[in-house]
Amino acid sequence: MNVTATLLGQMITFSLLVIFIKEYLWGPLIQVLEDRKKRIADGLAAAERGHHERELGKKRALEIIREARDAATQMIEQAQARTRDIIEDSEDEARSAAERLITAARAEINMEMSRAKEQLRSQVITLAIAGAERILRKEVDAKDHEQMLTHLAANL
Amino acid sequence: MIHASNAPATADPTTYIQHHLHPLQAGQGFWTFNLDTLIVGALLALLLIWIAYVVARRPEQGVPGTLQNIVELIVEFVETQVNDTFLTRPSPLVGPLAFSIFTWVFLMNSMDFFPVDLIPKLTEMSGIDHFKVVATSDPHTTFALSLSVFLLTFFYNIKMKGVGNYFKGYLIHPFGKWLLPFNLFMTLVEEIAKPLSLALRLFGNMFAGELVFLLIAILPWWTLWIPGLVWSIFHVLVVTLQAFIFMVLTIMYLSMAHEVPQEDH
Numbered sequence: 001m002n003v004t005a006t007l008l009g010q011m012i013t014f015s016l017l018v019i020f021i022k023e024y025l026w027g028p029l030i031q032v033l034e035d036r037k038k039r040i041a042d043g044l045a046a047a048e049r050g051h052h053e054r055e056l057g058k059k060r061a062l063e064i065i066r067e068a069r070d071a072a073t074q075m076i077e078q079a080q081a082r083t084r085d086i087i088e089d090s091e092d093e094a095r096s097a098a099e100r101l102i103t104a105a106r107a108e109i110n111m112e113m114s115r116a117k118e119q120l121r122s123q124v125i126t127l128a129i130a131g132a133e134r135i136l137r138k139e140v141d142a143k144d145h146e147q148m149l150t151h152l153a154a155n156l
Numbered sequence: 157m158i159h160a161s162n163a164p165a166t167a168d169p170t171t172y173i174q175h176h177l178h179p180l181q182a183g184q185g186f187w188t189f190n191l192d193t194l195i196v197g198a199l200l201a202l203l204l205i206w207i208a209y210v211v212a213r214r215p216e217q218g219v220p221g222t223l224q225n226i227v228e229l230i231v232e233f234v235e236t237q238v239n240d241t242f243l244t245r246p247s248p249l250v251g252p253l254a255f256s257i258f259t260w261v262f263l264m265n266s267m268d269f270f271p272v273d274l275i276p277k278l279t280e281m282s283g284i285d286h287f288k289v290v291a292t293s294d295p296h297t298t299f300a301l302s303l304s305v306f307l308l309t310f311f312y313n314i315k316m317k318g319v320g321n322y323f324k325g326y327l328i329h330p331f332g333k334w335l336l337p338f339n340l341f342m343t344l345v346e347e348i349a350k351p352l353s354l355a356l357r358l359f360g361n362m363f364a365g366e367l368v369f370l371l372i373a374i375l376p377w378w379t380l381w382i383p384g385l386v387w388s389i390f391h392v393l394v395v396t397l398q399a400f401i402f403m404v405l406t407i408m409y410l411s412m413a414h415e416v417p418q419e420d421h
Contacts, residue, residue: 003186003299004187004188004189004190005183005187005189006188006190006193006294006296007296007299007300009189009194010193010291010296010297010300011303013194013197013201014260014300014301015304017260018249018252018253020205020208021205021208021252021255021256022248022251022252024209024212025211025212025227025255026231026251026252028212029212029215029227029228029231030231030251031215032215032216032220032228033228033235036217039217
């Protein structure tokens with residue numbers, strides 16, 4: 001085959017094609033590919049971080065639940081202790097009140113006894129005087145022997 | 157040229173083949189233009205330009221559409237090839253050049269898949285005698301590509317190495333300065349063989365492929381589908397591979413032109 005001007009024609013077509021591709025296709029498309037690669041890398045990194053965050057979140061949640069449970073248990077214990085204290089206090093109070101009543105009662109009994117003793121004493125004095133009067137068939141002068149008789153009564 | 161279009165192909169195989177291999181020409185002597193080659197080449201280049209325009213005017217940043225996806229695939233493939241092959245930093249022309257070569261050669265080669273009689277018959281109905289569709293089976297196309305590439309390597313060689321160093325290379329490589337005539341001879345042979353082989357490899361493959369299709373077309377219609385099928389499937393590989401090889405060799409020659417040689421003498 002001989003060389004004809006077709007060669008020049010084809011070279012011109014080729015040059016125009018290359019120039020067009022270089023100016024209008026290459027730059028933007030390479031940029032798009034780079035951007036997309038970066039977006040994919042960022043997306044994967046964000047997904048990794050998201051995973052990590054989720055793990056941490058789960059751990060935190062478990063911790064919070066545990067703390068809550070501990071606090072609840074503590075509060076229950078405190079309430080129970082308070083109950084016990086209240087019961088003890090009221091028992092003590094009851095006991096001391098009973099003691100006071102008993103003491104008061106005893107004091108009253110003693111007082112009654114003393115009063116009774118006093119009454120008896122005076123009656124005994126009267127009886128003793130009457131007896132002595134009868135025994136002696138004389139009228140005893142109460143006033144002379146009062147001192148001796150009070151002394152007798154005091155010894156009762 | 158004998159106009160044998162209405163005769164059955166099996167009647168006169170030689171004429172049939174010769175008719176199909178003759179390009180549509182206009183002009184005389186050096187100024188003959190193979191119009192079919194030029195028109196098909198230009199149309200396919202326009203197709204590429206149109207696709208490039210449509211894809212690049214508003215590129216989708218997120219998930220791309222199908223066309224953009226395919227174009228991106230090829231662009232990324234070419235860019236990877238360039239960056240892997242180059243030892244120095246490639247000039248910004250190399251990527252687009254390699255892309256254009258690959259896609260344009262692939263499209264032109266693919267014209268071979270049309271049934272051999274289809275387009276010539278259609279053009280005949282409009283009064284045109286011949287129409288060879290496969291532009292790369294015209295050596296003018298392959299030589300145009302190869303010569304363009306070699307002009308570029310020449311320019312890059314001069315640009316990167318300097319005029320003196322470049323021509324000194326002819327005298328010094330590969331044997332050393334005492335075998336100067338040998339060096340000159342070997343380097344000249346290499347420098348001529350490279351563009352020649354680049355062009356002829358593609359031309360030979362495409363021309364032979366077309367010829368085989370024509371030979372298959374001569375067979376009777378009820379047997380030709382077997383070899384036709386086999387050859388078509390094989391030709392898919394050949395078409396893609398030849399485009400790829402042309403592109404890879406271009407990138408390689410350009411990368412060698414970018415190299416600044418170490419001072420080792």
